[in-house]
Amino acid sequence: MSSLLTNSTAMTALQTLRSVSSQLSTTQNRISTGQRVATASDNAAYWSIATSMRADNAALSAVSDSLGLSAATVDTEYTALTTVIGDKDSGLTKLQSLLVQAKTAGIDRTKIQADVTQIQQQMKSTANAATFNGINWLSTTTGTTPTSFSLVSSYSRVGGTPTIGSITVTTANYTLYSSTQTGILDTVSGSASVDTINISALTDSAADQTTLDGYIAQVTTAINSVAASAANLGAVKNRISTNTEFVKSLMDSVDRGVGQLVDADMNAESTRLAALQVQQQLGVQALSIANNSSQSILSLFR
Known part of the structure; x- marks a missing residue:
């Protein structure tokens, strides 16, 4: 069902994008510090x-x-x-x-x-x-x-x-x-x-x-x-x-x-960084598609 008030597809894409962005931030911190446990909150x-x-x-x-x-x-x-x-x-x-x-x-x-x-x-x-x-x-x-x-x-x-x-x-x-x-x-x-x-x-x-x-x-x-x-x-x-x-x-x-x-495994972290960057790009694309889908509803009122 298409709804103007609730865009479930966009919400799912946004959650995925937030998760990927969080993982990406963690990976970037590990690469910049060289540590996977830099603060007490890490472990x-x-x-x-x-x-x-x-x-x-x-x-x-x-x-x-x-x-x-x-x-x-x-x-x-x-x-x-x-x-x-x-x-x-x-x-x-x-x-x-x-x-x-x-x-x-x-x-x-x-x-x-x-x-x-x-x-x-x-x-x-x-x-x-x-x-x-x-x-x-x-x-x-x-x-x-x-x-x-x-x-x-x-x-x-x-x-x-x-x-x-x-x-x-x-x-x-x-x-x-x-x-x-x-x-x-x-x-x-x-x-x-x-x-x-x-x-x-x-x-x-x-x-x-x-x-x-x-x-x-x-x-x-x-x-x-x-x-x-x-x-x-x-x-x-x-x-x-x-x-x-x-x-x-x-x-x-x-x-x-x-x-x-x-210490962080820099080989693993660099691989993870590349993967997360791709996931982030796909997440942005998915969110864009989800947002654009609601635009099709306008054609019904023309």
């Missing part, structure tokens, strides 16, 4: 999960930055420790060889002491220079240097409970010099510390030879202690490096997980 569950995972990734990014800072600090201290150990031409290794040389009868120990003094000053200068971001574990001052440092190493979240992992570094394990003279190189043993050894006044007497033996043993002990500290710090350095790589891999994994939840 509340997936949007909530993706938001939490993005927050976790931001925390992991902060952990990565912290690990970078920790790595630089540890590398600075580690480099200084290995420099203090030295080799045949420097550091504790050279100091030990000079003291052994001083055991030679009739040798000029004053000249040897000149080299010893330079090595002592160089080691202290190295320890003082081992500062990164205001932190120095090798040369400490009681009251201003914490007894331990916590280096942030990881972040995880189970449910709503976050857990932050850390690597604890005890300052005393690496201290070479301290204001209380309890460091590896300034702790007094017998009559002197490694930092204050002076052989210029020693002679070939049995007593002075015994003193030299004590100095040599003291330096040997210091070499072992500093080497142990460097080995410990080297292990911390490797752990930080491993954690850094893991955190980066974990961030990539989280990014992939978020992408699987909310």
Whole structure:
């Protein structure tokens, strides 16, 4: 039945056109944003999960930055420790060889002491220079240097409970010099510390030879202690490096997980866009035909 008041065909065409236009708008939004879940209204569950995972990734990014800072600090201290150990031409290794040389009868120990003094000053200068971001574990001052440092190493979240992992570094394990003279190189043993050894006044007497033996043993002990500290710090350095790589891999994994939840399939969306555009054109054409059909009624009154 043809009616002037109710055009059922036009109404059906209009409903179809509204549906197609709505789908077309959704598809265009997905193509422009690259996401099929851009807001909570798109999919509340997936949007909530993706938001939490993005927050976790931001925390992991902060952990990565912290690990970078920790790595630089540890590398600075580690480099200084290995420099203090030295080799045949420097550091504790050279100091030990000079003291052994001083055991030679009739040798000029004053000249040897000149080299010893330079090595002592160089080691202290190295320890003082081992500062990164205001932190120095090798040369400490009681009251201003914490007894331990916590280096942030990881972040995880189970449910709503976050857990932050850390690597604890005890300052005393690496201290070479301290204001209380309890460091590896300034702790007094017998009559002197490694930092204050002076052989210029020693002679070939049995007593002075015994003193030299004590100095040599003291330096040997210091070499072992500093080497142990460097080995410990080297292990911390490797752990930080491993954690850094893991955190980066974990961030990539989280990014992939978020992408699987909310990213749009651009191949599918482009195909859908083309189809909807055709449907929209057909819908407009159908609505035009439906509207024009009522015009035929006018011919009945001519």
